[in-house]
Amino acid sequence: MESSLDPNFDHSIFQHFVHNHSNKKGNITDPVAITFHIAEAIQGEYGLSQDILQSELNAVNNHFSNTDIEFFMCGAPRQISGEQSYTTRNADELNARNHIANTINIYLVNDVMADVFGIGGFAFFPWDPRDNLQKYIMIDRGTPNLAGVLSHEIGHFYGLYHTHTTLNGLELVNRSNCEFRGDLLCDTEADYNLALGGIDGCKYVGEVKDSNGDFYMPNPKNMMSYSSHRCISEFTLDQSNRMNFYHTRDLSYLKSECSFPDFLISSAEPSKSIRADEDIKIKYSLDLDGDIDLEEIEVYFWLSDDEAELGTIIQKETISLPPGSTSLDLDFNIDFPINRSTNTYFLTAQVDPEFKVLEQEEGNNLHTISVTVDNSALEDQVVFANPVSNNILKIFLRDKSTKTELNFYIWDHLGRLHKQVDVFKNREEYFEEIDVSSLADGLYILEAHFPDKGRSESFNFYKQSL
Numbered sequence: 001m002e003s004s005l006d007p008n009f010d011h012s013i014f015q016h017f018v019h020n021h022s023n024k025k026g027n028i029t030d031p032v033a034i035t036f037h038i039a040e041a042i043q044g045e046y047g048l049s050q051d052i053l054q055s056e057l058n059a060v061n062n063h064f065s066n067t068d069i070e071f072f073m074c075g076a077p078r079q080i081s082g083e084q085s086y087t088t089r090n091a092d093e094l095n096a097r098n099h100i101a102n103t104i105n106i107y108l109v110n111d112v113m114a115d116v117f118g119i120g121g122f123a124f125f126p127w128d129p130r131d132n133l134q135k136y137i138m139i140d141r142g143t144p145n146l147a148g149v150l151s152h153e154i155g156h157f158y159g160l161y162h163t164h165t166t167l168n169g170l171e172l173v174n175r176s177n178c179e180f181r182g183d184l185l186c187d188t189e190a191d192y193n194l195a196l197g198g199i200d201g202c203k204y205v206g207e208v209k210d211s212n213g214d215f216y217m218p219n220p221k222n223m224m225s226y227s228s229h230r231c232i233s234e235f236t237l238d239q240s241n242r243m244n245f246y247h248t249r250d251l252s253y254l255k256s257e258c259s260f261p262d263f264l265i266s267s268a269e270p271s272k273s274i275r276a277d278e279d280i281k282i283k284y285s286l287d288l289d290g291d292i293d294l295e296e297i298e299v300y301f302w303l304s305d306d307e308a309e310l311g312t313i314i315q316k317e318t319i320s321l322p323p324g325s326t327s328l329d330l331d332f333n334i335d336f337p338i339n340r341s342t343n344t345y346f347l348t349a350q351v352d353p354e355f356k357v358l359e360q361e362e363g364n365n366l367h368t369i370s371v372t373v374d375n376s377a378l379e380d381q382v383v384f385a386n387p388v389s390n391n392i393l394k395i396f397l398r399d400k401s402t403k404t405e406l407n408f409y410i411w412d413h414l415g416r417l418h419k420q421v422d423v424f425k426n427r428e429e430y431f432e433e434i435d436v437s438s439l440a441d442g443l444y445i446l447e448a449h450f451p452d453k454g455r456s457e458s459f460n461f462y463k464q465s466l
């Protein structure tokens with residue numbers, strides 16, 4: 001985004017800074033905190049893991065290798081809820097809800113609609129009059145060169161203009177006015193705006209002339225040009241100097257270290273073996289690092305038959321966090337869904353699933369174990385918990401007939417029908433739960449009827465309220 005000139009920029013002060021500063025380069029770098037926010041709408045779709053972002057950030061740091069600045073991730077990327085597309089208006093709202101003070105807040109979203117030529121995002125200049133809390137960077141995740149686009153927008157954040165800017169007036173090819181026109185830097189070639197054409201691959205092939213009749217020779221690799229996304233890869237020394245200048249003058253409020261509290265959940269039991277009608281009894285330990293200002297926290301349990309996916313939530317628990325605790329032993333009784341056949345499943349415990357605590361790392365809030373369900377010890381037809389005392393009749397049927405209609409009837413001993421449930425049986429091991437709260441205590445007959453086969457199985461069960 002390009003909207004304003006630095007009202008306090010003094011060319012001689014800048015020259016003085018560059019002169020005095022030139023010794024520093026290479027000796028020491030200042031760590032600068034970046035907070036990445038990943039809007040929910042793109043989670044998964046692009047697989048923006050912490051590892052991927054770290055490697056993009058490493059590439060950004062390579063681009064900044066001629067500056068005094070080295071960026072680091074301030075805690076894990078924040079997963080936030082977001083919209084499909086952003087203009088400055090709803091981006092301000094997104095930032096107001098999620099901003100982490102004194103860090104560079106970078107939002108990775110599906111679509112940014114701010115800039116006609118759109119290099120893939122926008123940022124605010126250091127001299128922008130808005131409050132620091134209202135300055136951030138918006139990035140369109142769909143770019144083929146995320147590190148390049150990040151560096152471009154961070155470049156604006158650190159006071160760089162586009163190489164083709166005309167805010168200061170038009171720069172001439174012969175450099176006679178390069179200190180005071182265009183991007184104010186003399187080692188960036190005069191540029192008429194490569195979004196208008198003139199590049200082939202990453203080579204300049206245009207024949208555009210300036211007002212003197214000199215041919216432009218812009219560099220399509222310059223990070224602050226509107227070249228193709230794939231090409232932008234270089235800052236010049238003057239650009240690096242200008243970023244150092246704003247780093248010192250306006251951006252020294254940015255943190256050089258980050259420390260947040262952290263949860264870590266683990267279990268000494270890597271696997272469990274149960275029958276489908278049994279609960280899973282499992283112990284976890286929860287480590288708490290740093291100050292967590294909450295009295296209780298939620299733990300969700302997810303079950304999946306695919307290790308790569310969380311699956312569905314099967315239980316939610318709330319645990320209390322005694323003040324000052326650094327480690328908690330947790331015992332859970334997981335009510336395993338009865339309708340799972342003999343197979344291996346993955347049970348994942350997730351601490352703070354709604355991200356109430358701003359953490360150093362969120363990846364260690366999850367712990368997965370495998371659960372093997374082995375029903376071979378069960379008889380072919382079983383009514384669990386007989387007598388039924390809790391109003392739920394649990395039925396297990398092992399039967400070769402699959403892809404078949406199945407009707408359950410509940411009769412009393414006088415032959416009166418009390419309940420009918422029609423289902424579809426699509427696998428050998430079949431489970432069903434029938435609500436029998438409307439039945440009075442007593443003896444009943446459950447009939448499992450296969451209408452396609454004209455065949456029935458019957459069992460007796462008792463209902464006996466506690």
Ligand SMILES: [Zn+2]
Binds near residue numbers: 001119152156162
């Ligand atoms: Zn730009």
